[in-house]
Amino acid sequence: MATFICRVQFLDDTDPFNSTNFPEPTRPPLFTFREDIPLINQIAGVHRLLKAPQKV
Secondary structure, eight states: OOEEEEEOOOOOOSSTTOOSSSOOOSSOOEEEEETTSOHHHHHHHHHHHHTOSSOO
């Protein structure tokens, strides 16, 4: 099982001039992607980790 570890973060670009609603984290958290699982199946885990306000 090979893994790829990287920092992830979201960008709320619904209103680029208003950054107070959902401020991006100052230090993006680490997420471990597994190479044996399709990326589409791992996106929900990234979404939960970031607590992103947008729908997946």
